[in-house]
Amino acid sequence: MAVALTMSSLYAPTLKEDPSEAEVTSHRLLLRAGMVRKVAAGIYTFLPLAWRSIRKIEQIVREEMDAIGSQELMLPIVQPAELWHESGRWDLYGPELARLQDRNGRYFCLGPTHEEIVTALIRDEVRSYRDLPLSLYQINMKFRDEARPRFGLLRGREFIMKDAYSFHATQASLQEHYDAQAGAYSRICERLGLDYRPVQADSGQIGGEVTTEFMALAESGEAALVYCDCGWAANVEAAETVVPRSPGVTKPQPLVKVHTPGIRTIAELADFLGTSGHDTVKTMAGKTAEGRLVYFCIPGDRELNAIKAEWAVPGVTLLDEDDFAAFGIPKGSLGPVDPPADTLVVADKSLEDEVAWGVGANQNDYHLLGAIPGRDFEVELWADLVLAQPGDACPVCGGTLKGTRGIEVSQVFQLGTRYSEPMGATFTAEDGSEQPLIMGCYGVGITRSLAAVIEQYNDENGIRWPVAVAPLEVAVVPLSVGEDVVYPVAEQIWRELASAGVEVVLDDRDERAGVKFADADLIGWPYQVVVGKKGVAAGVVEVKTRATGERVEVSIEEAAAMVAVMVRAARG
Ligand code: ATP
Numbered sequence: 416m417a418v419a420l421t422m423s424s425l426y427a428p429t430l431k432e433d434p435s436e437a438e439v440t441s442h443r444l445l446l447r448a449g450m451v452r453k454v455a456a457g458i459y460t461f462l463p464l465a466w467r468s469i470r471k472i473e474q475i476v477r478e479e480m481d482a483i484g485s486q487e488l489m490l491p492i493v494q495p496a497e498l499w500h501e502s503g504r505w506d507l508y509g510p511e512l513a514r515l516q517d518r519n520g521r522y523f524c525l526g527p528t529h530e531e532i533v534t535a536l537i538r539d540e541v542r543s544y545r546d547l548p549l550s551l552y553q554i555n556m557k558f559r560d561e562a563r564p565r566f567g568l569l570r571g572r573e574f575i576m577k578d579a580y581s582f583h584a585t586q587a588s589l590q591e592h593y594d595a596q597a598g599a600y601s602r603i604c605e606r607l608g609l610d611y612r613p614v615q616a617d618s619g620q621i622g623g624e625v626t627t628e629f630m631a632l633a634e635s636g637e638a639a640l641v642y643c644d645c646g647w648a649a650n651v652e653a654a655e656t657v658v659p660r661s662p663g664v665t666k667p668q669p670l671v672k673v674h675t676p677g678i679r680t681i682a683e684l685a686d687f688l689g690t691s692g693h694d695t696v697k698t699m700a701g702k703t704a705e706g707r708l709v710y711f712c713i714p715g716d717r718e719l720n721a722i723k724a725e726w727a728v729p730g731v732t733l734l735d736e737d738d739f740a741a742f743g744i745p746k747g748s749l750g751p752v753d754p755p756a757d758t759l760v761v762a763d764k765s766l767e768d769e770v771a772w773g774v775g776a777n778q779n780d781y782h783l784l785g786a787i788p789g790r791d792f793e794v795e796l797w798a799d800l801v802l803a804q805p806g807d808a809c810p811v812c813g814g815t816l817k818g819t820r821g822i823e824v825s826q827v828f829q830l831g832t833r834y835s836e837p838m839g840a841t842f843t844a845e846d847g848s849e850q851p852l853i854m855g856c857y858g859v860g861i862t863r864s865l866a867a868v869i870e871q872y873n874d875e876n877g878i879r880w881p882v883a884v885a886p887l888e889v890a891v892v893p894l895s896v897g898e899d900v901v902y903p904v905a906e907q908i909w910r911e912l913a914s915a916g917v918e919v920v921l922d923d924r925d926e927r928a929g930v931k932f933a934d935a936d937l938i939g940w941p942y943q944v945v946v947g948k949k950g951v952a953a954g955v956v957e958v959k960t961r962a963t964g965e966r967v968e969v970s971i972e973e974a975a976a977m978v979a980v981m982v983r984a985a986r987g
């Protein structure tokens with residue numbers, strides 16, 4: 416595995432200036448360090464340095480999958496539409512699924528995930544409980560026509576994923592492998608050096624119920640998380656919410672209608688009434704697939720969680736401007752008292768103890784105060800509807816939740832029979848009965864993980880790679896390359912490191928020291944051996960550790976051996 420490269424031959428076109436297109440640190444540094452180039456929105460070429468790191472991440476993932484008995488295979492990227500019709504996802508997936516036709520007009524899609532293909536494979540091959548459990552994985556390109564590709568490799572349209580799929584005869588067997596996958600995912604995060612947290616998540620498009628996301632903690636993360644010191648953590652989208660309420664803020668009172676000219680938002684209303692957002696109840700409107708109007712009532716100071724709204728009322732979508740006009744309802748003054756006939760009123764469970772509500776009067780410029788459920792209006796369904804936020808109570812221990820942000824690097828799901836049932840993937844059970852296979856699926860974003868590592872390991876000068884995923888482990892930097900004593904010493908150390916099995920690059924360019932140092936820190940070689948004229952005269956070189964900035968002088972003779980020891984210790 417010895418790798419000896421030279422900077423003059425390495426294809427790593429570094430940039431001196433920050434590229435304007437970069438929105439987050441990892442994107443900026445990947446471009447500046449000459450690791451990636453954009454081809455189209457969310458589509459990148461991985462240059463040699465990025466590819467070296469990607470291959471290392473893949474290898475870590477591969478070792479952890481092999482260790483839990485998952486077997487590697489390769490599934491096609493282009494998938495026939497028929498299989499997606501069988502699972503129902505051809506219609507469900509929406510515009511994120513890239514569809515194409517072949518020369519005969521037959522429809523295909525580019526795989527955004529591979530449940531259909533792998534279920535079809537197993538359906539035709541696995542017959543008996545004796546063939547189970549079975550776990551398969553691949554490391555392959557995915558394509559999702561994301562609405563907003565952004566943040567470089569964090570949200571691409573074309574990206575590399577490790578996806579595994581498991582098949583079981585019993586739920587207990589699925590649970591066992593799910594736990595093994597989750598364990599492997601924790602180890603992968605640790606080996607990548609990520610500061611991470613497993614969190615409760617929503618199962619989204621893929622379906623199924625039991626799922627955990629692995630979040631790399633980062634300010635730039637798109638996911639908002641809440642966590643408790645007791646160890647519980649969740650994506651706010653999925654977190655069960657315990658909204659702290661101040662009891663006794665309202666007492667039973669008569670229903671009064673107040674003129675509230677020009678008031679459209681809860682904040683304005685609270686201001687106008689001189690109360691906090693707590694006393695006021697915000698109503699958001701949606702409609703069911705059948706077109707029934709739905710009112711969601713939530714505490715005035717909270718946000719509706721669209722995912723929970725959908726859990727409460729399957730198929731519901733929030734109204735757009737045209738819908739408001741069609742239903743003839745005033746967007747800024749909705750409320751549960753006398754809504755249009757047949758409106759389904761759903762209210763957040765935290766409002767159940769609230770005695771009297773301040774609500775919209777379903778009439779522009781009017782609100783109602785003192786509205787009481789059961790007296791002035793009926794709530795058909797009480798449900799958990801709001802986004803969790805820091806300060807809420809922990810649903811497990813009652814402690815106070817804190818907030819942070821994360822990048823979802825991986826996720827594990829229990830799919831159950833979501834795919835096997837519609838696709839007719841069955842097996843003969845021990846008792847002779849024919850049953851649908853019980854499935855799990857498990858995904859690691861390889862290219863997203865690369866970006867997540869950079870989000871956590873950088874400083875103002877560039878990347879600070881953990882050794883396990885650095886493109887190369889050591890750079891030897893001679894400060895001059897002329898006919899003097901410096902270059903031969905550098906070349907000698909470079910050769911010794913390579914033969915010690917270290918991945919090493921020699922900066923053989925005839926550049927100023929400042930340029931070489933800047934590139935070395937930008938690309939972020941974990942160890943840099945600096946060879947200068949004065950040092951050589953004194954018989955020493957300088958070894959710099961990028962992560963800490965620490966520099967030590969080492970004798971020329973011992974340099975390679977010592978750096979090789981440091982590298983081996985840091986590989987993990
Ligand atoms: P997100 O919620 O961020 O869109 P997802 O939940 O849809 O992601 P999964 O279907 O769980 O993604 O895919 C497994 C993994 O693939 C994710 O955990 C993530 O690391 C990676 N991934 C998903 N979408 C992208 C993307 N657009 N760009 C890069 N990696 C992605």
Ligand code: MG
Binds near residue numbers: 628825
């Ligand atoms: Mg996911």
